[in-house]
Amino acid sequence: xxxxxxxxxxxxxxxxxxxxxxxxxxxxxxxxxxxxxxxxxxxxxxxxxxxxxxxxxxxxxxxxxxxxxxxxxxxxxxxxxxxxxxxxxxxxxxxxxxxxxxxxxxxxxxxxxxxxxxxxxxxxxxxxxxxxxxxxxxxxxxxxxxxxxxxxxxxxxxxxxxxxxxxxxxxxxxxxxxxxxxxxxxxxxxxxxxxxxxxxxxxxxxxxxxxxxxxxxxxxxxxxxxxxxxxxxxxxxxxxxxxxxxxxxxxxxxxxxxx
Amino acid sequence: xxxxxxxxxxxxxxxxxxxxxxxxxxxxxxxxxxxxxxxxxxxxxxxxxxxxxxxxxxxxxxxxxxxxxxxxxxxxxxxxxxxxxxxxxxxxxxxxxxxxxxxxxxxxxxxxxxxxxxxxxxxxxxxxxxxxxxxxxxxxxxxxxxxxxxxxxxxxxxxxxxxxxxxxxxxxxxxxxxxxxxxxxxxxxxxxxxxxxxxxxxxxxxxxxxxxxxxxxxxxxxxxxxxxxxxxxxxxxxxxxxxxxxxxxxxxxxxxxxxxxxxxxxxxxxxxxxxxxxxxxxxxxxxxxxxxxxxxxxxxxxxxxxxxxxxxxxxxxxxxxxxxxxxxxxxxxxxxxxxxxxxxxxxxxxxxxxxxxxxxxxxxxxxxxxxxxxxxxxxxxxxxxxxxxxxxxxx
Numbered sequence: 001x002x003x004x005x006x007x008x009x010x011x012x013x014x015x016x017x018x019x020x021x022x023x024x025x026x027x028x029x030x031x032x033x034x035x036x037x038x039x040x041x042x043x044x045x046x047x048x049x050x051x052x053x054x055x056x057x058x059x060x061x062x063x064x065x066x067x068x069x070x071x072x073x074x075x076x077x078x079x080x081x082x083x084x085x086x087x088x089x090x091x092x093x094x095x096x097x098x099x100x101x102x103x104x105x106x107x108x109x110x111x112x113x114x115x116x117x118x119x120x121x122x123x124x125x126x127x128x129x130x131x132x133x134x135x136x137x138x139x140x141x142x143x144x145x146x147x148x149x150x151x152x153x154x155x156x157x158x159x160x161x162x163x164x165x166x167x168x169x170x171x172x173x174x175x176x177x178x179x180x181x182x183x184x185x186x187x188x189x190x191x192x193x194x195x196x197x198x199x200x201x202x203x204x205x206x207x208x209x210x211x212x213x214x215x216x217x218x219x220x221x222x223x224x225x226x227x228x229x230x231x232x233x234x235x236x237x238x239x240x241x242x243x244x245x246x247x248x249x250x251x252x253x254x255x256x257x258x259x
Numbered sequence: 260x261x262x263x264x265x266x267x268x269x270x271x272x273x274x275x276x277x278x279x280x281x282x283x284x285x286x287x288x289x290x291x292x293x294x295x296x297x298x299x300x301x302x303x304x305x306x307x308x309x310x311x312x313x314x315x316x317x318x319x320x321x322x323x324x325x326x327x328x329x330x331x332x333x334x335x336x337x338x339x340x341x342x343x344x345x346x347x348x349x350x351x352x353x354x355x356x357x358x359x360x361x362x363x364x365x366x367x368x369x370x371x372x373x374x375x376x377x378x379x380x381x382x383x384x385x386x387x388x389x390x391x392x393x394x395x396x397x398x399x400x401x402x403x404x405x406x407x408x409x410x411x412x413x414x415x416x417x418x419x420x421x422x423x424x425x426x427x428x429x430x431x432x433x434x435x436x437x438x439x440x441x442x443x444x445x446x447x448x449x450x451x452x453x454x455x456x457x458x459x460x461x462x463x464x465x466x467x468x469x470x471x472x473x474x475x476x477x478x479x480x481x482x483x484x485x486x487x488x489x490x491x492x493x494x495x496x497x498x499x500x501x502x503x504x505x506x507x508x509x510x511x512x513x514x515x516x517x518x519x520x521x522x523x524x525x526x527x528x529x530x531x532x533x534x535x536x537x538x539x540x541x542x543x544x545x546x547x548x549x550x551x552x553x554x555x556x557x558x559x560x561x562x563x564x565x566x567x568x569x570x571x572x573x574x575x576x577x578x579x580x581x582x583x584x585x586x587x588x589x590x591x592x593x594x595x596x597x598x599x600x601x602x603x604x605x606x607x608x609x610x611x612x613x614x615x616x617x618x619x620x621x622x623x624x625x626x627x628x629x630x631x632x633x634x635x636x637x638x639x640x641x642x643x644x645x646x647x648x649x650x651x652x653x654x
Contacts, residue, residue: 068404134396134545134549134550135286135287135396135545135546135549136545137282137543137545166555169550169555169558170555172550172551173403173550173551174403174551175550176401176402176403176549176550176551177401177403177404177551180395180399180401180402180403181399181400181401
């Protein structure tokens with residue numbers, strides 16, 4: 001049974017989605033926020049207990065004063081992990097969620113059993129341009145986020161009147177807040193990646209045009225021992241476009257880590 | 260009434276087929292479309308046009324800031340204002356506006372404004388704006404902090420102009436150990452501050468606050484919106500702050516074209532004004548309103564209003580009918596301004612006398628006809644001709 005619950009964290013209301021039983025997997029969402037029905041997370045919840053908070057300012061979580069960039073957000077998550085009594089967990093980070101997972105692992109690596117980085121932001125790759133999701137039209141956004149499977153339906157599912165409209169705009173504003181400049185990266189992140197000592201698995205969509213596959217390959221080089229997999233017919237939103245393969249990559253990796 | 264002329268300094272030689280390949284004349288239009296030799300000609304021609312207006316008796320001339328686009332070639336209006344400072348003697352120089360919050364160091368801009376105010380002996384009007392959404396793509400500034408940064412830059416600059424230095428400034432975005440502006444502004448306590456906008460209740464409430472009483476300028480809007488927002492300023496002063504706003508605190512900015520007859524004016528202005536609205540000013544919603552640039556409340560308001568100006572194909576007839584531009588014979592134009600003043604009472608009017616591809620000869624005739632046939636009548640308008648609040652503002 002999946003459920004959303006709002007907790008009070010030092011005065012801020014934070015919405016957390018939970019589903020499934022088993023080892024705990026913390027899912028850190030990306031620029032697009034998190035829908036109530038994310039096929040990849042539901043798939044993952046068949047084997048694990050999945051905990052997926054909305055980052056401050058996204059979805060149904062309040063903005064938190066002073067949490068303005070990914071560094072602030074990683075410190076905020078240390079508070080959240082304490083509040084949820086999560087001591088040793090597997091983390092799955094998508095897009096800026098992967099970047100967030102890396103910042104967290106640099107500060108507090110002992111808290112994580114493993115890191116799955118799915119189409120992860122965080123680093124710069126010289127001469128490989130990213131796609132700009134902020135400037136493009138909604139139609140182009142769909143073309144950039146999907147290799148061709150279900151993009152239009154996804155866009156339809158997140159647009160609408162009332163609360164949906166509100167969440168869509170809040171997600172856009174929060175995405176800009178955390179990742180506008182420097183765009184989708186911490187230029188000094190590579191300097192500290194040697195501190196990531198949990199097992200790392202990098203998963204990339206073959207047709208990713210927001211962060212082209214060269215970003216995944218560069219990340220692999222920067223993190224010694226990291227494994228790397230590519231999903232075909234898949235772009236930036238692997239957990240939506242290829243939910244089975246997404247869940248399979250992560251489950252198999254977590255099993256390999258032997259915990 | 261004080262009547263200003265205003266220039267955008269468009270890149271009028273742009274290949275207007277650019278829209279077949281690019282979404283806008285902003286952000287994504289390659290600068291290979293710009294020819295510096297033509298640019299040299301245009302800058303000097305446009306400066307001549309502003310100087311001519313000053314000679315012919317306009318109360319002021321004004322310039323503004325936009326980045327990385329063909330719509331307006333003034334990334335730094337301080338440069339154009341400085342070029343005009345010594346070529347004019349009595350006209351006000353209005354920078355409408357400078358986006359102080361887009362700067363990493365707004366203090367440098369405060370110093371530059373202060374220099375112009377000193378050189379001109381107090382003829383500077385300092386407009387403060389956030390910059391339009393496209394600016395946030397072109398400067399890398401984070402639109403999610405646009406409001407907060409604007410406020411803080413404003414506070415910093417006003418303190419830099421008014422507080423004896425050196426003092427330290429500790430903000431969220433700006434940190435200075437030594438704020439100590441040399442030169443101090445010529446005008447005391449500081450140059451008049453204006454707040455130009457295309458219609459934002461938040462900006463109006465901010466500008467109308469008793470500690471500021473800044474002149475609010477409504478730009479590029481159908482008559483309906485001009486009425487709604489200018490009246491909102493007066494209402495806001497009255498009901499929110501308990502004072503009666505002076506008519507000097509509001510202004511209207513609009514493109515103007517005059518020729519011998521209404522029909523001739525329409526025919527002559529048509530291709531040039533349609534280029535302005537349908538090519539140079541056309542901006543996709545995503546560029547105009549990047550994420551976080553507007554509050555949730557303003558976003559809802561803007562979706563309806565702004566689309567009417569920048570999101571649809573205009574013709575000269577639709578522009579005239581909606582009151583977005585004022586165009587006709589001297590008599591028609593004089594009557595229209597006089598009537599709008601009777602209804603709204605604004606004491607500041609900004610006329611855009613060159614727009615889009617309007618060439619040198621038509622621009623010059625436009626300025627001369629306006630100066631001789633319309634300007635004197637408008638300069639004589641006072642609160643005596645204002646009929647008082649006619650309608651309740653929409654909000």
